[in-house]
Amino acid sequence: MTSARAAGTYRTYASAWRRFERWCAAHGHPALPAHPVTVAAYLVDTADTLTPDGRRAYAPATLARWVAAIAHHHRTARHPVPTGDEIVRTTLSGIRRDYAGAGDRPRTPRAPLLVEDVVTLVAAVRRGVTGWASEILERRDSALLLMGFAGAFRRSELVGLACGDVRVHRLDGLHVALRRSKTDQEGTGTVRALPFTTGHLSCPPCAYLRWAQVVAASDTGGRPAVIALLRTTPAFDAHVCRGPHPLTLPELPLFRSIRGNGNLSDTALSGAAVHKAIRRLAEQAGYDEHLIARLGGHSLRAGFVTQAFRNGADAHAIMRQTGHTTVGMLEVYAREHAPLIGNAVTTIGL
Template sequence: MTIEPVNEGPSGSVTASSSTEPVVPEDVAARIAGAVQRSRAENTRRAYASDWDRFVTWCFSHGRNALPAHPMVVAAYLIDAADTLTEDGERAYAPATLSRWVAALGHHHRRAGHSAPGSHEVVAATLSGIRRDYAANGDRPRRQAAPLLVDDLVTIVTAARQAVTGWASEVLERRDTALLLMGFAGAFRRGDLADLVCGDVSMHRLDGVHVRLRRSKTDQEGEGATRALPFTVSHTSCPPCAWLRWVQVLAAHDTYGRPGVIRLLRNAPPFDGHVCKGAVPRTAVRAPLFRSIRKNGNLSETGLSGSAVPWVIRRRAEQAGYDENVVAQLGGHSLRAGFVTQAVRNGRNAQAIMRQTGHSTAAMIEVYTRENAPLIANAVTDIGL
C-alpha cells in the first residue's frame, strides 16, 4: 500500500489527490493530517494560510496558475506588492513580509508535491533586488521596539503600586507587575508570556522561579526549555515576589471566586519586604497564568493575548509619567530587548546572554549592542576628549 501525495486547499486544509488507488485508512489519514497541522506553530499556520489565500486571489485576478506557480509569476507578484503604496505614499509591505510570503508559497508547494518557487534563482534575485531598492530609498526602516532597562522597570512597577486605589486596581497591578518583571528577567517574547499556564511556573528554593517554555518561536518542535528568574536584593523588583503575589490572586479566585479575591486583598499586609519565601498556593495546572481582567476587577477564564502585552507595557509607562513619544516606541519586545541591552551594558558576554534568551547565534546580540548600547567596547569612550 502506498500513501498518495496530499494537496492543500486555499486555507491549508489537506486533501488526497485523485486516484483509483486506495489511500490509508481514514483514522490514519486523520492522524497524519493532525500531525502535519501541528508541525508548525499556530501563528505560523494562520499566517501561511492567509498568505496563500492572498496569492491565490492575486493569481486568479491575473489569470495565472497558483499551484504550481511559475517562478516568474511569483517574481511578478513580489514586484506588484513592492510597488504598492499606502495613502501616505509609503511602501505598503516590508521586505520581511515579502520573504514570509515566499516561505508560505514554498510550504504549500512542497506539501502538494511540487518544488518551492522560492528556491529558483529568479525569485531569490527579485527579493534581493527589492531589499536593495528599499534600502537605497530609505523605505520602511526596521522598527525595533525601544528597550526597557532595570531603572525603567523599577520606576514603572513602583508607579503601578502607588496608583492602587482599591482591590480591583490591585488585581490589575499584581498581574501587570508580574508580567513586566517576569517578562524582563526571563527575556520572554510576548507570545511566550501569553502561552504560559500556571503549571509552567514553580518556585525553586535556591534559584528563584523556574519557568518552563513548552514551545517558543525558535522551538517549533516543542522540545521546551526552562528559564530561572532569580531572587533579587530589592523586593520591589523581585520576579519571584511578583509571581507569588499574582498567584495568590489566581488561587483565591479559582477557589472562592470574587469574594475570595476581595478578602485576600483587603486583608493583605503592606508589601514592604520579600514575600517570595512564603507558601505557594495551589492553582489549576492548565489554567492560563496571565488572564484578562474586566474593569470591575473580575478575572476572566481566558488567557491574556499576545497583542495585549504591548498595551500593558505602554499603559503602565504612560502612567509612570513617560513622555508620549517614548511610550509610542515601546512594544511587546521591549522587555526582551531590555534584558539583552541591560546585560550588554553590564558587561555580560554573548554566550551568557544567549543561555537566557534562547538565541541560537550571537548575531542578534550584536544587533542589540549596535542599536541600544553603541558605547560598549567602543574606543570613543577613551580617546581623550
C-alpha cells in the same frame, strides 16, 4: 500540515497563501504549482503597492514571510518549490536594496526598557492602587513586567504560560518551564530561572507569588475569595517569595485578562494586550509620548539584552536566558541599543 509549526505560523501562512491565490487568479496564472517568474512578478507588483499617503504598503520582511508561505504550500503539495529559483532570490534582494536606497519602510525596533525603567513602571502602577480592583491589576502588571524582563520572554511566551509552568525553587527563585518558543518549534522545552533579588519591590518571585495568590483565590472561590484575600493580606513591605506557594490550577493560563470590575477571566492575556499594557504603564509613569510610541511587548526582551550587554555580560551568557540560537541576532540589539559597548571608539583618546 504537521504540528511542528506554531499555530501563529499556520495562520500567517494561510493568510499569505490566500493573498497569492487571489493575485494569481486576477492575473491569469496558476498558483499551484507556480512558476518562478510568477512569484517574481508577484513580489514586484506587491512592492509597488502604495498606501493612500504614498508610502510603501508592505515591508521587505512581510514579503519574505509571503515567500516562505508560498514555499511551504508547494512543499506540502509535493510540487517543486519556485521560491528557491535565482530569479525569485534576485528579485527579493533587489526589492530590499530599492527600499533601503529610498529610505522606505525602515525597520522600527521597539525601544528597550532597562532595569531603571522596569522599576519605575512597577513603582508607578503600585502608587496607582486605589482599591481592590486596581490592586488586582497592579499585581498582574507587576508580575508581567518583572517576570517578562528577568526571563527575557517574548510576549507570546508570556501569554502562553500556564500556572503549572511556574514553580518556586528554594535556591534559584522561579523555574519557568517554557514548553515551546519561536526558536523551539519542536517543543523540546527549556527552563528559565528568575532569581531572588535583594529588594522585594523588584523581586520577580515576589511579584509572581502576589499574582498567583489572586489567581488561586479566583479559581477556587471567585470574587468573594479574591476580595477576602486582598483585605486580609499584610502590606507588601518585605519579601513574600519564601512563603507558601498558592495552589493554582496547573492547566489554566497564568496571565489573564481582567474585566473592568476586577473579575479575572479564564482567558489568557493576548500578545496585543501585553503591548497595550506596557504603553499604558509607561504613560502612567509619566514617560514622554514619543518614547511610549516606540514601546511594546518586545521592549522587555530587548531591554534584558541591552541591559546585560551594558553590564558586561558576554553573548553566550545572554543566550542562556534569551534562548537565541545565534550570536548574530544579539549583535542586532548591541548595534541598535548599546553601540558603545565593546566599541574601539571609546579607547581612541578623544
